[in-house]
Amino acid sequence: MSIPVVTVGAANEAVVDGLERLHGPVTVVRRCSELTELLAACQSGLALAAIVGDGSEELTTTLVDRLGAVGVCVVALTDSEDEARRLRSIGVVAASADIEPVVLAAEISRAVERTSSYGQADGPRSTGFAAPAADSPTAPQPEEAMAETSGSGRIFAVWGPAGAPGRTLLAVNMAAELAADGQSVILVDADSYGASVSAMLGLLDESAGLAQACRLADQGLLDIEALTAAASEVFTKAGSFRVLTGTTRADRWTELRAAALTLVLERARQLADVVVIDTGFCLEADEELTFDTLAPRRNASTLCSLELADVVFAVGSADAIGVPRLVRGLAELELVVQQASPRVVLNKVKRSAVGYAPEQQLAEAWSRYGPAFGIEAYIPSDPEACDAALLSGSVLLECAPDSDLRRAIAGLVCAPVHQKRHSFGRTARAPRRLKR
Ligand SMILES: Nc1ncnc2c1ncn2[C@@H]1O[C@H](COP(=O)(O)OP(=O)(O)OP(=O)(O)O)[C@@H](O)[C@H]1O
Ligand SMILES: [Mg+2]
Structure with a gap:
């Protein structure tokens, strides 16, 4: 099954174009102009992954948790080491801005897999939000972020x-x-x-x-x-x-x-x-x-x-x-x-x-x-x-x-x-x- 993704951020459109050209594991279902639009799209069940092309500084634990509550993992592109570290600590997969589309697609697949297996696990890791459905997966938490903290x-x-x-x-x-x-x-x-x-x-x-x-x-x-x-x-x-x-x-x-x-x-x-x-x-x-x-x-x-x-x-x-x-x-x-x-x-x-x-x-x-x-x-x-x-x-x-x-x-x-x-x-x- 192709993974539906939504994207935001105009600066790295080329990467998103590259993803589309793969005609493979990932389908870009919507390109959003801002994070609130992306959040709304995710909450309507449109996607399993969100790619933040630029403006990752606006991502917070709460926002990532919100997306996690509706089963969406977040991948952000950045060239800054510090920002990548910050992103990982809040549960975001950080990738370099010039990442090859095929590598990005693989990262997304892995993140989605992690999110869905997290949702099935019976260990409770509550999100800060009332889940809209009882079986909603809980927030993704990359192992490295957990290990760091x-x-x-x-x-x-x-x-x-x-x-x-x-x-x-x-x-x-x-x-x-x-x-x-x-x-x-x-x-x-x-x-x-x-x-x-x-x-x-x-x-x-x-x-x-x-x-x-x-x-x-x-x-x-x-x-x-x-x-x-x-x-x-x-x-x-x-x-x-x-x-x-x-x-x-x-x-x-x-x-x-x-x-x-x-x-x-x-x-x-x-x-x-x-x-x-x-x-x-x-x-x-x-x-x-x-x-x-x-x-x-x-x-x-x-x-x-x-x-x-x-x-x-x-x-x-x-x-x-x-x-x-x-x-x-x-x-x-x-x-x-x-x-x-x-x-x-x-x-x-x-x-x-x-x-x-x-x-x-x-x-x-x-x-x-x-x-x-x-x-x-x-x-x-x-x-x-x-x-x-x-x-x-x-x-x-x-x-x-x-x-x-x-x-x-x-x-x-x-x-x-x-x-x-x-x-x-x-x-x-x-x-x-x-x-x-
Ligand atoms: N063993 C005790 N003997 C006498 N008074 C006590 C004892 N334990 C607590 N108190 C008193 O009971 C009152 C309430 O205690 P405390 O504030 O610790 O309760 P709480 O469960 O935290 O309440 P709250 O719902 O306000 O958070 C305080 O005035 C405290 O001094
Ligand atoms: Mg008290």
């Missing part, structure tokens, strides 16, 4: 249903404990509904480091230095960790597109031993918003974080509202992120909400109504320690080092032997200082 750090996603079960408190303090344990850590605030990591850490930062990093990733410009610059550094008495702050204005959620966030998280894996993500609560895959035919998803940042996570901590409030919510949320999680195998954490455990011997009562209720996997940890309620931390913009290892709450959170991510090593006076209340 894959690091060895682990990703811990902290998720939990609605009702403020303590996702942020856990994520922030896990990051602090891991840093105190000597690991390099980057904390990412990917909650597209209520980013609050910077408030919890007393950061004065309003620049939404994660949005900045996503913007650079979208343009294919996010290297380690750029990621480091977008992150704030937080110092505690026991170590420091980096933070990509979230978008505090509700209307900025569209800046956290899955395709760009995926690149940010892959880059973060290269920068740190552990990437801790504070996610949003909502797992709905679709929204009724429509932009063009493919809608950016508000929950894309949460879903993408959960898909990429090596470990998902599922946090619920230990009370009559929080536990059933968590049980329902876990069922939903299993449907949308099948590989997640979450570690269940019940937070704010207290007698007044559950009754005598709360852990036992919760375990019994869980064995009757909960999913097959058990509760991994019970985190005690300690409003005093939490309020003190919030008031001083500090972490528990500084403001409540000997509390059971701090120990229980540390126990989730560090070996017990390390938890005792760092114990600091209760007077340590230094607010975080920002270093860029």
Whole structure:
């Protein structure tokens, strides 16, 4: 079958003419005058590949992801080494502007093959867009681009249903404990509904480091230095960790597109031993918003974080509202992120909400109504320690080092032997200082 392609860019028409003269594996079905026209043609199902003859600078991760969502791979012609590198990092096949048509046709065939086999693979790599059909292939990602960005750090996603079960408190303090344990850590605030990591850490930062990093990733410009610059550094008495702050204005959620966030998280894996993500609560895959035919998803940042996570901590409030919510949320999680195998954490455990011997009562209720996997940890309620931390913009290892709450959170991510090593006076209340 001849591969239908659409093209844009007048500067390299000769290459496209050459392709047509091959009368072979590739058929040029439309020559577009601009990228928006090319996108519309691809969305109508006209082509399997798009050739960007010139003006490749306008290609972004989001646009490539959009095309990938409708099963179209992108090949761009450029003579610049830097631009070719940038293009590859956003999933575009870069070819030289004077490429022989027959070689270009072969490149296109290979790219199309990769895209279609990617679509058949069952591993989920979500695009930032609501797919128009359930069986739409997902974004093509050349192996070399993945290899360029894959690091060895682990990703811990902290998720939990609605009702403020303590996702942020856990994520922030896990990051602090891991840093105190000597690991390099980057904390990412990917909650597209209520980013609050910077408030919890007393950061004065309003620049939404994660949005900045996503913007650079979208343009294919996010290297380690750029990621480091977008992150704030937080110092505690026991170590420091980096933070990509979230978008505090509700209307900025569209800046956290899955395709760009995926690149940010892959880059973060290269920068740190552990990437801790504070996610949003909502797992709905679709929204009724429509932009063009493919809608950016508000929950894309949460879903993408959960898909990429090596470990998902599922946090619920230990009370009559929080536990059933968590049980329902876990069922939903299993449907949308099948590989997640979450570690269940019940937070704010207290007698007044559950009754005598709360852990036992919760375990019994869980064995009757909960999913097959058990509760991994019970985190005690300690409003005093939490309020003190919030008031001083500090972490528990500084403001409540000997509390059971701090120990229980540390126990989730560090070996017990390390938890005792760092114990600091209760007077340590230094607010975080920002270093860029
Ligand atoms: N173990 C705990 N004991 C007492 N209070 C707690 C505990 N964990 C969290 N809290 C308090 O509960 C509130 C909500 O916590 P947090 O902001 O971490 O929740 P969240 O799940 O991130 O909520 P949101 O939906 O706003 O993102 C905060 O005031 C926090 O101090
Ligand atoms: Mg939160």
